[in-house]
Amino acid sequence: MSGAVLVEARGLTKTYPPRNGDAQGHRAVDGIDFELGRGEAFGFLGPNGAGKASTMRRVAAISPVSGGSLRVLGMDPARDGPEIRGRIGVVPQDDCLDRELTVRENLYIYGRYFGLSKAVIRERLADLLALLEDKADEQVEALSGGMRRRLTIARSLINEPEILLLDEPTTGLDPQARHVLWDRLFRLKQEGVTLILTTHYMDEAEQLCDRLAVMDGGKIVAEGSPRELIDAHVTREVLELRFPTGEQEDASTRLRDGGVGGRVELLPDRVVVYTDDGEAALAMRTHCRSSRSPHSSAGPPSRTSSSS
Amino acid sequence: MQTGFIEGGGRVVAAAGWQGSYRSAATTPLEPAEIMAGHLLFVAFRLLTSNAAFVVVMAAFGVSKGWWVIATLPAALLTGLAFATPIAAWAVGLRSPSKMNSAFRFVLMPMYMFSGTFFALDQLPHWLRVAANALPLTQGVELCRSLSLGSATSLEVLGRGAYLLALAIGGIAVARLTYRRRLHP
Ligand SMILES: Nc1ncnc2c1ncn2[C@@H]1O[C@H](COP(=O)(O)OP(=O)(O)OP(=O)(O)O)[C@@H](O)[C@H]1O
Ligand SMILES: [Mg+2]
Numbered sequence: 077m078s079g080a081v082l083v084e085a086r087g088l089t090k091t092y093p094p095r096n097g098d099a100q101g102h103r104a105v106d107g108i109d110f111e112l113g114r115g116e117a118f119g120f121l122g123p124n125g126a127g128k129a130s131t132m133r134r135v136a137a138i139s140p141v142s143g144g145s146l147r148v149l150g151m152d153p154a155r156d157g158p159e160i161r162g163r164i165g166v167v168p169q170d171d172c173l174d175r176e177l178t179v180r181e182n183l184y185i186y187g188r189y190f191g192l193s194k195a196v197i198r199e200r201l202a203d204l205l206a207l208l209e210d211k212a213d214e215q216v217e218a219l220s221g222g223m224r225r226r227l228t229i230a231r232s233l234i235n236e237p238e239i240l241l242l243d244e245p246t247t248g249l250d251p252q253a254r255h256v257l258w259d260r261l262f263r264l265k266q267e268g269v270t271l272i273l274t275t276h277y278m279d280e281a282e283q284l285c286d287r288l289a290v291m292d293g294g295k296i297v298a299e300g301s302p303r304e305l306i307d308a309h310v311t312r313e314v315l316e317l318r319f320p321t322g323e324q325e326d327a328s329t330r331l332r333d334g335g336v337g338g339r340v341e342l343l344p345d346r347v348v349v350y351t352d353d354g355e356a357a358l359a360m361r362t363h364c365r366s367s368r369s370p371h372s373s374a375g376p377p378s379r380t381s382s383s384s
Numbered sequence: 385m386q387t388g389f390i391e392g393g394g395r396v397v398a399a400a401g402w403q404g405s406y407r408s409a410a411t412t413p414l415e416p417a418e419i420m421a422g423h424l425l426f427v428a429f430r431l432l433t434s435n436a437a438f439v440v441v442m443a444a445f446g447v448s449k450g451w452w453v454i455a456t457l458p459a460a461l462l463t464g465l466a467f468a469t470p471i472a473a474w475a476v477g478l479r480s481p482s483k484m485n486s487a488f489r490f491v492l493m494p495m496y497m498f499s500g501t502f503f504a505l506d507q508l509p510h511w512l513r514v515a516a517n518a519l520p521l522t523q524g525v526e527l528c529r530s531l532s533l534g535s536a537t538s539l540e541v542l543g544r545g546a547y548l549l550a551l552a553i554g555g556i557a558v559a560r561l562t563y564r565r566r567l568h569p
Contacts, residue, residue, distance in 0.1 A: 092569065138410050139568050158413040166411040172404030189412035235412075 082239060082270050083112040083135055087144030090130050090294075104130040106294035107144065114238075117261075117271040119285035121278075126291040128274040129169060132241050135272065136166050149238065162190060165237030169244050171228045175217045179208055179227055182216060183234060190235045197234065204230040207260065221248045229257065233264075240264065242273040246280060258283055282306075313354035317347045331357075387434050389492055391427040392468030393484050396475040399423070400566055406476075407567070416563040420476075424469065424556070431464035432457065442532065452534040459531055459545070463524030466548040469555025476559065476566045495521050523547050 090105035104127045112118050120128040133139040134146055137153035137160040146153055148160050174182050183204060187197040205212045207230045211223055219227065225248050232240060245261075246254045261284055265271055275281050281288055282302040290298040290305070298305060319327050328342045331349060341348040351357045399405040409419050435457055443453060475484060496502075498512070499521035505513050516522055527544040530536035 133569075136411060158415060161411060162413040164411075168404075168407065168411070170404060172408035174405060174408075175403075186408065186412070189409055189414055191413065231408075 080114050081111055081147075082114055082149055083110070083272070084147045085110050085131075085134075085144065086146075088131065088134060088141060088146055089143035090127070090134060090139070091142045104294055105134070108289075108291075108294075108296045110289060110296070110299075112239075112270055112272065114270055115265055115268045116287070117265055117273070117285045119281045119288045120272070120274040120291055121276070121281055121288055122274075122291035127294040128291055129243050130294075131291070132166075132243060132272060132274065135239070136164055136241050137161050138166075162235060163238045165232035165235065165240040167228050167232045167240070167242040167245055169247075171224050173216045173224055173227060173231075176215070178213050178215050179219070180205070180212050182227060183231055186231050187234045192235065200234055200236070204233060207256070222250055222253055225249055226253065226257070229260075237269065239270045239272065242271065244274055244276065246275070246277070254280075313351055315349040315351060315354045315357050317349065317358075318345070319347065386492075387431050388427065388464035388466075388468035389471055389488065391430045392424075392472040393475050393487070394481055396423065396472045397478050397481045397484055400476045401479060410567040416567040417560050419567065420472070420556075420559050420563045423472065424465070427468045427472075428461060428465065431461050431468075435460040435464075450534050452536075453532045455531045455536075456528045459524070459527045462545065462548045462552065463521070463528065466520050466524065466551035466555070469552050469559055471555070473555050473559035473562050476562050495519055498522075500525050520548060520551055 086109055087107045088105055088109070089103070089107050092102045092104055094101040106127070108131065110118070120126075120131065122128055130139075134141050134153065135148055137148060137157040140154055149163055151160055153160055174185065177185070180201065183201055184197055187200070192200075207226050208223065211219060216224060216227065225245070229242070229245060232242075240261075242261075246257055249257065258280075261271060265284075271284065273284065285302060288298075288300065288302055288305055289296045298308075300308070317327070324347060325342065328340055328347045331347065332340045339350040341350070349357050400407075406419055410416065414422075438460075439453055439456060471487075478484060498505075498508070498516045499519050500516065501521070505516050505522070508516060523544045527536075527541065527548070530540065
């Protein structure tokens with residue numbers, strides 16, 4: 077069934093009811109469209125509060141939509157919530173584990189919520205516990221944050237989901253555990269599981285996702301394959317310049333007027349220049365200053381450049 | 385009442401909030417109303433077991449007369465649920481346990497004092513006695529007491545039982561809404 081559309085969102089909107097303070101309610105998701113096929117990996121990127129998790133909660137059928145239309149696995153989340161949830165796995169941003177229980181008990185109880193029989197759970201446990209090294213009978217309270225994260229991920233697989241929703245899956249994991257997880261997700265994807273994840277790491281997005289959507293303020297502001305997004309929006313080098321207090325604004329204006337050849341961004345503590353040629357920009361900046369304020373007592377700006 | 389409050393109040397705030405037990409259960413096929421029902425079953429279990437312990441002690445010391453004491457089990461269960469369900473309906477929407485603590489101090493404790501649990505209501509002035517009689521705890525206490533002493537009339541049992549049942553069912557009806565609102569925001 078490859079090519080089948082599993083998730084289809086049109087003009088999806090979510091407004092949270094007003095809480096103390098704002099009278100209107102908060103529009104966390106503001107009319108977004110996307111479509112997902114079987115075995116596809118889709119990533120949401122974006123700053124804190126962009127509405128990534130809010131979007132995922134709609135797809136997971138644990139939060140009613142306020143506007144637009146949404147189909148998941150060919151069903152309507154408002155009507156067929158339990159059925160959709162039975163075929164979806166969710167890794168929430170905060171783990172929500174039962175801390176007083178052991179790793180094994182957590183997996184067992186969660187499996188029972190899906191109505192799975194003891195025998196089926198026992199069979200699946202063997203495979204899932206591999207993600208947790210030798211911690212099967214340890215109490216969750218005593219686990220490190222990274223281990224808890226792995227348990228949350230193992231838990232989400234207990235019902236062998238067709239769609240897996242992961243909210244910042246590798247936050248808090250060490251590099252090795254991250255690769256173990258990426259490997260696992262990659263295998264799932266090959267088995268035809270559709271992945272939807274949010275992340276703050278560009279490398280993770282690039283590794284795992286076929287397509288990315290960048291969200292900001294509840295809207296999708298850019299969409300495409302990782303490669304396309306990088307080609308369209310990322311310059312080869314990023315030049316960071318630090319100036320003595322008070323000179324920063326002048327310097328950034330001068331850089332802009334001087335036609336540095338990239339985007340210039342003024343931040344509280346530094347000026348950032350996005351350019352394809354950092355050396356040229358640096359030379360120009362030095363030139364700007366020496367020609368216009370020869371008596372400046374400033375030292376050379378510190379410089380970091382990174383290539384992608 | 386106390387068991388109903390603890391298991392249906394503080395524990396619900398924790399499960400809906402920092403503990404996350406409700407949030408993780410909500411991602412499974414379970415519906416909010418089923419999660420609520422599961423929690424209330426647990427409350428009922430706690431009520432029955434702790435009441436059973438009371439009954440055993442009462443029987444051992446010969447406080448109660450005859451087999452009627454067994455009838456206090458459902459009566460005490462009903463009393464506990466009449467508190468637990470409305471409290472759970474309220475607690476599930478709370479973001480922190482501080483309001484729950486205030487409710488205990490300013491609502492539950494005074495009710496405890498004026499419900500005939502510790503002293504007979506005849507000692508109160510008339511108007512206060514009327515008010516105290518309307519308290520759900522008074523109804524529950526009188527129901528359990530008369531049953532355990534074997535002095536209950538069927539009219540009294542029906543009246544008090546219906547009052548408590550109405551509270552318990554009303555609590556469930558409201559909790560169905562508040563659980564959905566919190567678990568499926
Ligand atoms: N249950 C809720 N009630 C009211 N507002 C909410 C609720 N959940 C989220 N919000 C608001 O919606 C906005 C988007 O939140 P969301 O959790 O979707 O962000 P996010 O993109 O996942 O951010 P982060 O990177 O910080 O995890 C935020 O402003 C948040 O305060
Ligand atoms: Mg989030």
